[in-house]
Amino acid sequence: MFEDIFLPINIPYPEGRGIAWHSPEFFPELEQAKLLIFRVADTERDFTDYPVCYALRDLIWNIAGENTVAHLGVYLDEDNGVGLGKLVDFLLKQYPEARLLIYGLRGEESGLIPVMNALKHLTFFLPSIKTRDLPILPEIISGQKFERIIFAGVQQYLVDADYQKLASYPKVDIWHLRDTDNEQIEVVTRHARMVWADYRILARGVTGSGYLPHAAGMDMSRWAAMFYYAGLSPVNRVMILSHARLETFVPIDSETLGIGIWHYFEGLKNKIKDYPLLPIQNLEKTEVYVHDYRTYLYHNPRTQRWWIEVPDSDEGTSLLPVSYRMVKAVSDGGNTDVLLKFW
Numbered sequence: 001m002f003e004d005i006f007l008p009i010n011i012p013y014p015e016g017r018g019i020a021w022h023s024p025e026f027f028p029e030l031e032q033a034k035l036l037i038f039r040v041a042d043t044e045r046d047f048t049d050y051p052v053c054y055a056l057r058d059l060i061w062n063i064a065g066e067n068t069v070a071h072l073g074v075y076l077d078e079d080n081g082v083g084l085g086k087l088v089d090f091l092l093k094q095y096p097e098a099r100l101l102i103y104g105l106r107g108e109e110s111g112l113i114p115v116m117n118a119l120k121h122l123t124f125f126l127p128s129i130k131t132r133d134l135p136i137l138p139e140i141i142s143g144q145k146f147e148r149i150i151f152a153g154v155q156q157y158l159v160d161a162d163y164q165k166l167a168s169y170p171k172v173d174i175w176h177l178r179d180t181d182n183e184q185i186e187v188v189t190r191h192a193r194m195v196w197a198d199y200r201i202l203a204r205g206v207t208g209s210g211y212l213p214h215a216a217g218m219d220m221s222r223w224a225a226m227f228y229y230a231g232l233s234p235v236n237r238v239m240i241l242s243h244a245r246l247e248t249f250v251p252i253d254s255e256t257l258g259i260g261i262w263h264y265f266e267g268l269k270n271k272i273k274d275y276p277l278l279p280i281q282n283l284e285k286t287e288v289y290v291h292d293y294r295t296y297l298y299h300n301p302r303t304q305r306w307w308i309e310v311p312d313s314d315e316g317t318s319l320l321p322v323s324y325r326m327v328k329a330v331s332d333g334g335n336t337d338v339l340l341k342f343w
Helices: 051-057 082-094 110-119 137-143 161-168 182-189 220-232 251-270 324-331 337-342
Strands: 035-041 069-076 099-105 121-125 148-154 172-176 194-198 238-242 284-290 293-300 305-311 317-322
Touching (some): 035 251, 082 099, 082 110, 099 251, 110 121, 110 137, 161 172, 182 220, 182 324, 220 251, 238 251, 305 324, 317 324
Parallel strands (some): 035 099, 099 238, 121 194
Antiparallel strands (some): 293 305
8 A cells, every 4th residue: 555655765775774665676564663754755856766865774773673664765745735644644543653754844734734733732943933934834823723832943033023922822832042952852842742843943054055044053962852852752753854955965964864863763762651641640749839829840750851730721730841950940939931921
């Protein structure tokens, strides 16, 4: 069935490299796969033996068992993501223990909106919050069917005024580039069932590509952390990479993307079952005050992760992932303005 949906990859010497490839003669078994990878292309003119696969092939994958990582090939998106959305939904249901990593998207695939609504908790790594940079953004926000949406790595001077008000909405967090260090990257990806990373989040000059539009942006350490902590998340199901113009990539761009994918799988291998998959009773609870509001911090001593209890509705509450830096600020009665919108 999948052989008719995906174009095969045609690269030399793929055997024994740790990834099961969809080749012209072979389609991998998916039942045991922990990670399913595929690329999205607009037309068949987007050639299938592209440098990213060479970069992935040449990495050292320390994998136990066969077919742990499967590259499905190239999916042709000819209907603005409608078929892609149905395919993603089917793969998530058919292989509930597997993760999906999809790259090559343009940010225009409105057919993915139903998948996003179903996954409910989304994190976007974007250099800007502008419709022209992510055309599906207004539709995502206007639906408001999500539980939480996070924009991280945003460069404040690239944010349209219309989206400034998002920061005050309890279901939306905006973390600027200056505040998005490795610790905060773990926090914003911890509960995200879908992580969407824009390749342009990288700083110009980091990869040597003239395609990256901004001098400011993530360095390679934070780029690797973004993928690693998404993989480490106990609940993440989908990792998407957009605006990677693969047809114009120089080798170092392909290696950068390959390194990100490798770190995602490394996080997946190292993940430990944690809240919300563990009962809240497994966490240590401490009473604290946020600007005279009594609430509680929760701590998992095994994973060293922290949460704070915040209002979720008129009657309910939820646990918001926080960094140890935030825990110290709350415990010391310091500046916690980022939490004020919840009360």
